[in-house]
Amino acid sequence: MATVQGSLLLVYALIAIIALVVLIARFKMNPFITLMMVSVALALAVGMPATSILKSFETGVGGTLGHIAIVVGLGTMLGKMMAESGGAERIARTLIDLFGPKNVHWAMMCIAFLVGLPVFFEVGFVLLIPIAFNVAQRTGTSMIRVGIPMVAGLSVVHGLIPPHPAALLAVTAYNADIGHTIFYALIVGIPTAAVAGPLFSKLIARFVVLDGFNPMAQQFIEQDAKRSHQELPGFGITLLTVLLPVLLMLVGSWADVIVPAKSSMNNALRLIGHPDMALLLAVLLSFYTFGKSRGFNREQILKFTNECLAPTASITLVVGAGAGFGRILIDSGASKAIVDVATGAHVPLLILAWLVAALIRVATGSATVAMATAAGIIAPIAAAAVGTAGGVRPELLVLATGAGSLILSHVNDGGFWLVKEYFGMTVPQTFKTWTVCETIISVTALVLTLGLSTVI
Incomplete structure (x- = not known):
């Protein structure tokens, strides 16, 4: 765990993501090298123990x-x-x-x-x-x-x-x-x-x-x-x-x-x-x-x-490095800080499920991790709300959580680099196509789920 805590963690994480995009897109640096450099720099900046930084990165890659x-x-x-x-x-x-x-x-x-x-x-x-x-x-x-x-x-x-x-x-x-x-x-x-x-x-x-x-x-x-x-x-x-x-x-x-x-x-x-x-x-x-x-x-x-x-070869290395960056975000506590922000918000249950999954997705890069983690967080809240005005059908909670888990795929998601490398796109082009596509899926699915909740 890092020595830096709270909202400052989120600031450092945002700076790291911006640095990745700029170094790869503007300065044409090798994505694998850049991901590794920025991961180490972020870990050092937030105060992770130096002896655990590379182990954390390797765990994510492996x-x-x-x-x-x-x-x-x-x-x-x-x-x-x-x-x-x-x-x-x-x-x-x-x-x-x-x-x-x-x-x-x-x-x-x-x-x-x-x-x-x-x-x-x-x-x-x-x-x-x-x-x-x-x-x-x-x-x-x-x-x-x-x-x-x-x-x-x-x-x-x-x-x-x-x-x-x-x-x-x-x-x-x-x-x-x-x-x-x-x-x-x-x-x-x-x-x-x-x-x-x-x-x-x-x-x-x-x-x-x-x-x-x-x-x-x-x-x-x-x-x-x-x-x-x-x-x-x-x-x-x-x-x-x-x-x-x-x-x-x-x-x-x-x-x-x-x-x-x-x-x-x-x-x-x-x-x-x-x-x-x-x-x-x-x-x-x-x-x-x-x-x-x-x-x-x-x-x-x-x-x-x-x-x-x-x-x-380059595809697998870049995808692995993206996962390594995601692991640094998790081990540094940035992911937990994001979840704390989401669960502290007083919002309707379907939107809360979507929001928690979305924030975990942005932090970790994994839709599966986001869906599993968010469901674990929201399930007890949903169980307590059964029979009350705030209760919703569990099937719709599945859809809202899944929708949130797909939002805003970016540089810490292996799928981002898979699409970029196979399609032969630049990083900005991948943001304009793949990232926007994923965000459209997330928002559209949430809107339709909310609409469905009004008729069933």
């Missing part, structure tokens, strides 16, 4: 990279195999034919909504990004028009809709009915995704124009000349391979329903349903469906899987 590095690595391999085989091209063509070239942004929102249900944001992102690159290239559409609806769909599902793990945490904390929560979440989530995705992307694409070479996009985009002599894989087998992780994760989450709990089969289903194992199995399947069956030999498959990892 905790995130333990998951992100595996997800990004395996997801990129799956995307590379899909690209080289023509699978991404097949899905892109099918979506374009189904929705029409002018409506592909709606297509990306819909598929993200479905894919995102059982998976964390990062997993859904790496599964869908090759398709987004190919749809953008084939239709001549800006990656902003295609990519923002995709991340909007994934983000809405992440924060609002069970059986997503983050939403399930709040369902449990508030003792909400999961069926009613899903129903209300769809009522709120679908229009929210539409506003923050296709509609917002159409507006912001006029002001944010991406230029320059994007190495991540390049390795996933098919060249027409390369495909002229090659038959594309079938849509069914391509979709099966891409969605296998989603299906396996659903099986894992339903293990207790399918077989007795704690049995050997239950443990096996949970193992294959873990995101890392599900992605590994999908990659192994892709070696056949996108590899051997498409005429590639082992040497070519090895070459694909090796060469696709190089561009991910």
Whole structure:
């Protein structure tokens, strides 16, 4: 814990965030180096013990990279195999034919909504990004028009809709009915995704124009000349391979329903349903469906899987450093100071749940942490309010908390850097697109939840 306390902690944290943005955007400093420098400087400024500063930063980096590095690595391999085989091209063509070239942004929102249900944001992102690159290239559409609806769909599902793990945490904390929560979440989530995705992307694409070479996009985009002599894989087998992780994760989450709990089969289903194992199995399947069956030999498959990892190195390091910065904010006490400010405010319960989650999200960078922590804080208050004028339905508290957990993604959020690096954007462009998109989701979902509370 730091020696500096109270509101001064918040001032130092704000200065650190501004410094990050200025150093990266204005002075073009390496994001990983900058995040590490500012994290150490902040820790020293607020009086954290010097011996614990780097340990705190490493804890944040390691905790995130333990998951992100595996997800990004395996997801990129799956995307590379899909690209080289023509699978991404097949899905892109099918979506374009189904929705029409002018409506592909709606297509990306819909598929993200479905894919995102059982998976964390990062997993859904790496599964869908090759398709987004190919749809953008084939239709001549800006990656902003295609990519923002995709991340909007994934983000809405992440924060609002069970059986997503983050939403399930709040369902449990508030003792909400999961069926009613899903129903209300769809009522709120679908229009929210539409506003923050296709509609917002159409507006912001006029002001944010991406230029320059994007190495991540390049390795996933098919060249027409390369495909002229090659038959594309079938849509069914391509979709099966891409969605296998989603299906396996659903099986894992339903293990207790399918077989007795704690049995050997239950443990096996949970193992294959873990995101890392599900992605590994999908990659192994892709070696056949996108590899051997498409005429590639082992040497070519090895070459694909090796060469696709190089561009991910900087992404994983930056995402990890963002988590390290977030850990410094937590260990310094800045996050607690933010929570204290929120809980001290006398506001209606739904707005309080949203506000607490929003402030924790800004402080920690994690939607899941914000949702779980805020639910733990608000649940006792909600229980005490049952039967009183201030009481509200627990299902709506889940939605309000989830909405708050998505607001204002910035430099301490791994998702911020994931979107920035894959889309090939600058920091200011990422604020204008991704950060605003997340904030639109948060505010729109809160407004719709408050509206829903007046009629149920």
